[in-house]
């Protein structure tokens with residue numbers, strides 16, 4: 005759905021009201037060194053750049069002198085958007101404002117408090133009946149994962165690992181479980197160019213996957229619809245995967261000029277055999293829920309009409325089991341492989357860092373992003 009001028013103007017007004025918290029860890033992580041030294045938070049620079057791109061198009065100002073730090077940082081941020089179309093800049097501006105507003109409200113909430121909802125709009129964390137639920141909540145974008153969401157999920161997992169719940173569930177809101185990495189993440193190029201972007205993304209991905217490898221309690225995926233990309237690969241790191249019969253499992257990595265992540269290059273051949281794993285990870289074969297179950301990626305498939313009821317009834321019963329025994333058993337199983345999984349994760353991220361800079365990847369992502377809007 006295209007962002008209207010009205011959405012854009014609402015976001016512009018919202019920015020005027022927004023109070024950013026300079027101590028907020030998520031936002032600090034988004035800072036680049038040049039913004040730190042000129043004391044302009046990176047989120048403000050991004051807002052500035054997207055606003056200028058959305059209203060004036062590509063950067064048309066002469067480059068400020070190297071000692072004019074603030075204007076140089078602004079110029080860099082705007083120029084980095086290259087020829088991003090005005091419409092896409094408006095959309096990114098609205099998304100960023102929405103992320104900043106919600107992350108600000110989440111910093112005031114406390115994840116994992118029984119019965120309460122906290123957190124970011126695009127990642128909603130609730131805790132009830134001894135189960136902490138992390139729900140991807142961007143249904144209009146098929147729950148694709150923005151950079152901000154990777155940070156939110158990591159924070160949610162860190163809190164869930166320490167709260168008093170028995171288990172943690174990851175699920176999606178709407179018709180999709182998750183369509184993988186938000187391909188717009190690749191359009192937000194920092195001043196250091198695509199090389200810096202690839203390096204930062206590899207660091208982020210490695211930390212993200214590490215959180216799943218090290219998660220101390222049972223981690224359950226409630227796959228409520230189709231799953232794509234990273235949302236599929238990390239399933240190998242879950243303890244249980246329940247899927248609706250509407251779900252599909254798709255890893256179109258080579259179509260995107262990239263390579264597998266989430267430790268799937270090691271876990272998938274191990275659980276489904278090298279031949280089946282190759283068809284999925286190299287050739288992008290999409291599996292139905294039943295096929296994924298037959299190949300050991302999914303624990304059990306339920307009819308869509310009874311999926312939520314059956315799954316939550318089952319999980320509530322499991323959450324009443326003796327918690328220490330459950331945790332210790334999970335850790336026993338995981339510990340035998342932990343070191344190997346971290347090594348695989350590091351290697352996959354290194355390979356991806358170079359793939360993201362390849363022509364094959366750049367062309368595939370720009371083809372997706374320049375698709376004609378649906379009527």
Ligand SMILES: CCCC/C=C/CC(=O)SCCNC(=O)CCNC(=O)[C@H](O)C(C)(C)COP(=O)(O)OP(=O)(O)OC[C@H]1O[C@@H](n2cnc3c(N)ncnc32)[C@H](O)[C@@H]1OP(=O)(O)O
Nearest residue numbers: 005144145146148183184185186187188205208209233234
């Ligand atoms: C730290 C970095 C880690 C990187 C690691 C991860 C690797 C991956 O995850 S690779 C996989 C990336 N995902 C994809 O390639 C999927 C791309 N999307 C699609 O192919 C289709 O959108 C999909 C089959 C999921 C759904 O198709 P439709 O049912 O026809 O819906 P739409 O295409 O109209 O989608 C609605 C709306 O959502 C936007 N969308 C969906 N997925 C993504 C995505 N992954 N990235 C960005 N945007 C996405 C889509 O563009 C539509 O937007 P509007 O046009 O604005 O409505």
